[in-house]
Every structure is written in structure tokens, then in C-alpha cells.
Amino acid sequence: MVSDFNNRIRQIAFLLIVTALAVIVFKQLYIFFPGFLGALTIYILCRRYYFHLTEQRKWKKGLTAVLFMFLFMACIVAPVYFAGQMIFQKITLILENPDQINHAIDAISAQLREWTGQDLLTREATADIRKRAAGFIPGILNSSATMLGNLLMILFLAYFMFKNGRFMEERLEHFIPLKHKNIQSLADETCGMVRANALGIPLISLIQGLVALLGYWIFGIEDFVLLGLITGLFAFFPVIGTAMIWLPLVIFLFSKGETGKAIGLAAYSAIIIGNIDYVARITFLQKVGNVHPVITILGLIAGLKLFGFWGFIFGPLLISYLLLLIRIYRSEFGGDVKSPHPPST
Numbered sequence: 001m002v003s004d005f006n007n008r009i010r011q012i013a014f015l016l017i018v019t020a021l022a023v024i025v026f027k028q029l030y031i032f033f034p035g036f037l038g039a040l041t042i043y044i045l046c047r048r049y050y051f052h053l054t055e056q057r058k059w060k061k062g063l064t065a066v067l068f069m070f071l072f073m074a075c076i077v078a079p080v081y082f083a084g085q086m087i088f089q090k091i092t093l094i095l096e097n098p099d100q101i102n103h104a105i106d107a108i109s110a111q112l113r114e115w116t117g118q119d120l121l122t123r124e125a126t127a128d129i130r131k132r133a134a135g136f137i138p139g140i141l142n143s144s145a146t147m148l149g150n151l152l153m154i155l156f157l158a159y160f161m162f163k164n165g166r167f168m169e170e171r172l173e174h175f176i177p178l179k180h181k182n183i184q185s186l187a188d189e190t191c192g193m194v195r196a197n198a199l200g201i202p203l204i205s206l207i208q209g210l211v212a213l214l215g216y217w218i219f220g221i222e223d224f225v226l227l228g229l230i231t232g233l234f235a236f237f238p239v240i241g242t243a244m245i246w247l248p249l250v251i252f253l254f255s256k257g258e259t260g261k262a263i264g265l266a267a268y269s270a271i272i273i274g275n276i277d278y279v280a281r282i283t284f285l286q287k288v289g290n291v292h293p294v295i296t297i298l299g300l301i302a303g304l305k306l307f308g309f310w311g312f313i314f315g316p317l318l319i320s321y322l323l324l325l326i327r328i329y330r331s332e333f334g335g336d337v338k339s340p341h342p343p344s345t
Contacts, residue, residue: 031146032149032150032153033307034150034307035149035150035152035153035154035157036153036157037314038150038153038158039154039155039156039158039161040161040194041194041198042068042158043158043161043162043165044191044194044195044198045194045195045198046068046162047162047165050064050065050068050162050165051165051166061162061163062163065158065159065162065163066159068158068162069155069158069159072154072155073155077151083229086226086229087226090223090226107252107255107256110255178328178332179331179332181331182328182331185327186321186324186328189317189320189321189324190317193317193320197296197312197316197317201236201312204235204276205232205233205236206232207276208231208232208235208242208273208276209228209229209231209232209233209235210228210232211272211273211276212228212231212232212242212245212246212269212273213225213227213228213229213231215246215265215268215269215272215273216228216249216265218264218268219261219264219265219268220261221249221265227245227249230245231245231246236312242273243269243274246266246269246273247269249265250262250266250269253265295316295319295320296316298315298316298319299311299315299316299317299318299319299320300312300315300316301315302315302318303315303316303317303318306318
């Protein structure tokens with residue numbers, strides 16, 4: 001009895017030491033945690049094709065992993081880099097010559113004052129907007145080293161995940177203290193959510209950006225390509241994301257006296273751009289990963305704060321994990337639930 005008690009104490013002490021070390025290591029490496037999430041995303045999306053090439057086609061594991069890394073750089077990193085360069089160059093020009101943006105803010109403020117009778121955009125608020133805009137580019141440049149480090153971490157971790165994929169999955173299943181069916185449920189939930197969000201949300205944002213670009217071109221908006229790209233980026237945020245771009249444009253057109261264009265752009269944006277977001281999230285995301293829109297919205301709110309850019313994938317996954325773990329707990333430890341009304345014989 002005493003020996004069993006001592007073993008329990010040793011076990012608890014050992015677990016506390018392991019947990020403390022894990023917390024220390026995680027705190028020191030948290031800055032690279034988005035890189036780990038990115039590598040995990042690539043592995044989940046491509047593992048089926050990688051195993052097909054290496055196990056059935058007998059391709060070499062290392063070279064195949066390098067090929068997948070090259071495709072990741074060509075298909076994702078390069079377009080994002082060039083789009084970012086175009087946006088930053090334009091913003092830099094605006095900040096160097098702020099008269100145009102100042103005129104637009106003053107016009108929007110005057111139009112809102114005319115409609116509401118209230119000075120919604122006060123001088124303090126507009127000064128704060130200009131100050132934040134002026135600090136935007138330096139802030140991005142200062143974080144470029146972190147972004148580069150996370151990119152290298154993605155490539156490094158994804159390479160070894162691919163090369164040792166089968167062994168990693170077997171070890172992970174061995175260490176998770178759950179029944180096999182519940183481990184399989186975790187794996188299915190992870191794969192479904194990652195595929196739905198990693199493929200669905202960027203596709204929805206791309207479609208919304210192109211549709212917005214077309215609308216801006218039709219109604220004669222200057223820099224319609226840049227504004228369409230920015231609208232597509234803001235489409236990552238559901239419900240109000242795209243409105244943060246097209247609504248100020250509509251107000252600005254009203255302030256210039258172009259009422260017809262303003263009404264047309266407002267109707268186009270609210271009916272077409274907004275409905276594309278709603279329909280696509282309900283149909284595509286639910287069909288691919290059975291993702292409820294409420295899970296997507298709440299997950300984005302939590303995920304972007306916790307994980308940064310990769311929060312749009314792992315935020316909804318976090319909410320789904322919570323619900324799934326509740327079901328697994330009931331399956332593992334709840335036992336059989338007795339019906340209050342036994343069936344009649």
C-alpha cells in the first residue's frame with residue numbers, strides 16, 4: 001500500500017516536471033508556433049499524395065518532400081509575396097503624399113456629418129487613423145524577420161513530417177490515451193477542418209476579391225485592381241470583412257455627388273459580394289468539412305488572436321476540438337446512458 005502511494009507521488013512529481021519543462025520550451029519557441037501550424041497544414045493537405053508517390057510509385061522520400069516544398073513556394077509564397085509588394089508600394093506612395101487620403105477622409109467625415117448630424121469622424125479619430133496608417137509599413141517591415149523565420153520553420157518541419165510521416169502517426173496514436181475509434185475521430189475532424197478552411201476560405205476570398213474588382217471597374221473606381229485585392233484580403237473576416245472596404249467607397253462617391261454610382265456600387269456590393277460570402281461559406285465549407293458558419297466565425301475571432309495568420313484554419317478547429325472532446329469524454333468515461341422511458345415489450 002505504501003509502495004503504491006510512493007509510486008503515485010513519483011508519477012505526479014515526474015508529470016509536473018515534464019509539464020513545467022514543456023511550458024518553458026513552448027514560451028521560448030512560441031514566436032515560431034505559426035510555422036509549426038503552417039507545416040502541419042501542408043502535411044495534412046498533401047500527405048495522401050505524398051504517400052501515393054513514395055509507397056506506390058516508389059519515389060524517393062527526401063526528393064519528393066523537396067518537390068512538395070518547391071510547389072508550396074511556387075503556388076503560395078510567391079503570389080502572396082508579389083501581392084504584398086504591390087500593396088506596400090501603393091501604401092508607401094500614399095503615405096509619402098498624404099493629400100489624397102486626407103481629402104478622402106475629410107469627404108467621408110463631411111458626408112457622415114450631413115447624414116447623421118453628428119461628427120462621427122472627429123479630428124482626433126481621423127488623426128488617429130492617419131497615425132496608425134503611418135506606422136503600418138514600419139510595423140510590417142519590423143516583423144519581416146519573424147515572418148521569414150516562420151517560413152523557414154514551415155519548410156524545415158514539413159520536410160521531416162513528410163519523410164517520417166508513417167512513424168510520426170504511429171507514435172502519436174500510441175501516446176494518445178484514447179480508444180482507437182476516438183483517435184480516428186480526432187484525425188478525421190482535424191483533416192476535414194484543415195481541408196475545409198485551408199482550401200475553402202482562401203478560395204472564397206479570391207472569388208470575392210475578383211467579383212469586387214469587377215464591380216469597382218464597372219463603377220469607375222480608381223485603383224480598382226488594388227482595391228479588389230484588398231477586398232479579397234478582408235474577405236477572410238466573415239460578415240463585415242468586405243464592407244470595411246466597399247462601404248467607405250460608397251460614402252466617398254456620395255460625398256463627390258456621384259449618387260448614381262454610389263447607389264449602384266452599394267447594391268452590387270451588398271447583394272452580390274455579400275451573398276457570395278454567405279452562400280459559399282454555408283455550401284462549400286459544410287460540404288468539405290461539415291463546418292457550421294457559427295464555428296467559422298467564433299473560430300476566426302479566437303484563432304486570429306491566438307495564432308495570427310494561421311488562425312483562420314486552426315481557430316475553427318479549436319472550437320470543433322472542444323465539441324469533439326466533450327463527445328469523446330462521454331464515450332470514454334460516461335458509460336451507457338439509461339433511457340428514462342424503457343422500451344415497451
